[in-house]
Amino acid sequence: MNKRAFLGLLLPVVSSLSASAEDNTRVSVTILSDGQRQTGVAVNRGYDNTVDLFDQDGNYLGTLSRSKTLAAGVYLYESHHFSGTLDFSGRIDNTFVVRNPVPSTPEDFLLQRAEERMKDGNSSGALADFNEVIRLKPESGFTLERRAYVYRSQGNKEAFLADLNQALLLYRKGGNEVESRRLQQTILSLQRYFSQGGF
Incomplete structure (x- = not known):
């Protein structure tokens, strides 16, 4: 990851999104960062009511x-x-606005690199980064949830579900009701999907 990309995480970000009715999975993004405007993309996973911003x-x-x-x-x-x-x-x-500043920590760098490695198909490298973040921050439900999708890409259904369920417990333990509700719905949807033979 280049320095500019890493520093971009540390700046206040306001995202203004527009989408077409024909494409409800990927939408173009305008990101305002410290007065600078750039384009990006938001990805709707579809099955778990979330969007990823890039x-x-x-x-x-x-x-x-x-x-x-x-x-x-x-x-x-x-x-x-x-x-x-x-x-x-x-x-x-x-429009999306920042609620809390993104801190500059080694964990953030590792998370960012893990996401890049996942995007590049380097699941073993992503797994190593997520494992290190979990070692540094064992109470991070978010990291466990992201690691779960590495396991899914590797075909490890048991580890995938185990990480999702552990992430749910950590969200609940931390009082994060929004993430708890969202992940619980995701797990229920996945269980139905798996019962029909999917993975």
Whole structure:
């Protein structure tokens, strides 16, 4: 990861999203960072009511969870660092704002590199980075959840579900009701999907 990309995580970010009705999985993103404007993308996973934000270089910025329906097709998405509305039909301007500054820590660097390695198909490298973050911050439900998707990419269903369930326990332990509700819905959806033979 280059220095500019890493420093970009440390700047206040405001994301204004627009989307077409034909494409409800990937939407273009305008990111305002310290007065500078750049393009990016938001990815809707589809099955777990979350969106992932990426900058123009594909660097992962964060995951937001749908916490409330504001109107037909208009939703409130939240995370520890971001909060905002999203309408995939493009009827309104969608804006995400920073709730808490992103700290500059070794764990953040490792998380960022893990996401880049996942994007590049380097699951073993991503797993090593996530393992190190979990060693440094064993109470991080977010990291366990992200590591779960590495296991899924490797075909390890048992480890995938184990990490998701452990992440759910940590979210509950930390009083994170938004993430707890979102992940519980995800696990239930996955269980139904797996019962039909999917993975």
